[in-house]
Amino acid sequence: MDTAALQVFQAAARSGSVSKAAQLLNYAQSNVTTKIKQLEKELGAPLFYRHNRGITLTPAGKTLLAYADKALRLLEEARKAVQDASTPTGPLSIGSMETTAAVRLPHLLADYHRMCPEVDLAFVTGPSQHLIQAVLDYSLDGAFVMGPVEHPELLQDSVFEEELVLVTDALRPRPEFPKELTDRTVLVFRSGCSYRAKLLGWLQEEGVMPVKIMEFGTLETIIGCIAAGLGVSLLPESIVRSKARESLVRFYPIPERYGRVQTVFIRRKDAYLTQAYKLFLHEIKQRFLLPDSPGQPS
Structure with missing residues (x-):
């Protein structure tokens, strides 16, 4: 069972299509089909159901995919370990909540890029x-992400705390909330946003059902719509402070159990730490890390 065959199988399984797998790998479609058939012959079991919508994993295929993911990941870690040099290089992929990215991270990312120009961040x-x-x-x-995050496969480091506030347009007088929010449109990020969950949890506890919930994809759009009087939202005070000084919006405190939140940096316990990643973790620790953080970035 060679590595190339596993990579082809993995791509086909993830995309659900032989043609898409061929495009991803820059292979001829016939080569992808041949590799899959060779694997099926070697293992003595069909790996895919073929149908007019594409391909779907069989039970044997699902079993193999789990092992293929592990095997290819270990091979990639081995490559990184051998090639990892004292000068940080290679890929590093980092995610963030949009609000955190907008206010807390620009200087970190800019300084890191200057220090490690060879890292593909x-x-x-x-x-x-x-x-x-x-x-x-x-x-x-x-x-x-917003913490705490309790998962047996993850490490988390507390990096900073935020105060969430209710944000309204600047022309409206102080609302009698949460009761008044029954008649207001609530502006939120898409499902999965922790701030959205906090806001709706608070309103549900108070027995308040907003007249309408509108989803948006960007922070700038939410703030712009609030300023225009479309509705209200729950955002970190650090985000809207400057907008309030410009008289574009107003913000108000909410109960502390909903208003105080912690941002944490998470990573897998089994992640291989390249020189690039070690330096990124060091920069987080130097700039943000709270004294009681449980993690051990190095």
């Missing part, structure tokens, strides 16, 4: 739940 934003799953799936090396 990929940075993505998204809701906490999606980022956590991406770290668990090895799609991201680490991520800044």
Whole structure:
């Protein structure tokens, strides 16, 4: 069972299509089909159901995919361990909540890029739940998410605390909340956002059902819509402070059990720490790490 065959099988399994796997790997479609048939012959079991919508894993295929993922990941770690030099190089993929990325991380990322210009740093934003799953799936090396995160496969380091506030437009007088929010549109990030869960949890506890919930993809759009009077949202005070000084929005405190949140940096316990990753963790520790953080970045 050779590595190339496992890579072909993995690509086909993930994409659900022989043609898509061929495109991903820059192979001829016939080569992908041949590799899969060779694997099936070697293992003595069909790995895919073929149908007009593509391909679907058989039970044997699902079993093999789990082992293929582990084997290919270990091979990649071996390559990194052998090639890892004292000068940080190679890929590093980091995720973050959009609000954290907007306020807390620009200087960290800029300084890190200047220190390690040879590192191929990929940075993505998204809701906490999606980022956590991406770290668990090895799609991201680490991520800044709302904590605490309790998972047996993850390490977490507390990096900073945020105060969440209710944000309204600047023209509206102080609302009688949460009761008044029954008549207001609530602006939130897509499902999986921890701030969204906090806001809706608070309103549910108070017996308040907003008239409408609108989802948005970016922080700038949410703040712009709040300023225009479309609705209200729950955001970190550090995000909206400058907007309030410009009289674009107003913000108000909420109960502390919903208003105080902790941001943590998570990574897998079994992740191989390249020189690039070690330096990134060191920079996090130097800039942000809270004194009682349980993790051990090195």
